[in-house]
Amino acid sequence: GLEDVKVDVFWSRDGKATTARIFGDGVGIWQREAQFHLSKARVLDILRVIQKAQFGSMPGQFGEGEEGERNEGPRLRGRLVVRAGTARKSTLQLVDGEQSERFAGLVGKILKICEGPARKGIGAANMTAQKACSWKK
Secondary structure, three states: OHHHEEEEEEEEEOOEEEEEEEEOOOEEEEOOOEEEEOOHHHHHHHHHHHHHOOHHHOOOEEOOOOOOOOOOOOOEEEEEEEEEOOEEEEEEEEOOOOOOHHHHHHHHHHHHHHHHHHHOOEEHHHOOHHHHOOOOO
16 A cells, blocks of 8 residues: 555755655655645556666666775766555666666656655644654655
């Protein structure tokens, strides 16, 4: 069911990271600080976008780390992790090497669906103790 679904998105634009975590029940967390809510229809939109992009058959990684980056590791442009029950699928996009427009487009669409509701979200700092009960870690 939807309650077993969790989608984690990370994308770096101009050195600024954008993150969103979406739970199947519609609870979302934007930039790890603001809680927002998506309707069931919007959650299903996200899952359809993921399916349509054939995320399940994408490789685990696009691009490659440059030589000499072993110390700090390759630079990450983006990541998408989708969990459904015990199944988990993850794809990374590195800054260097091959760039997947399909993957970038998929991540962009997911973030776009979340962006509007996230603007109306409740910042963690302004959450009352009462509202914090529904907060998901």
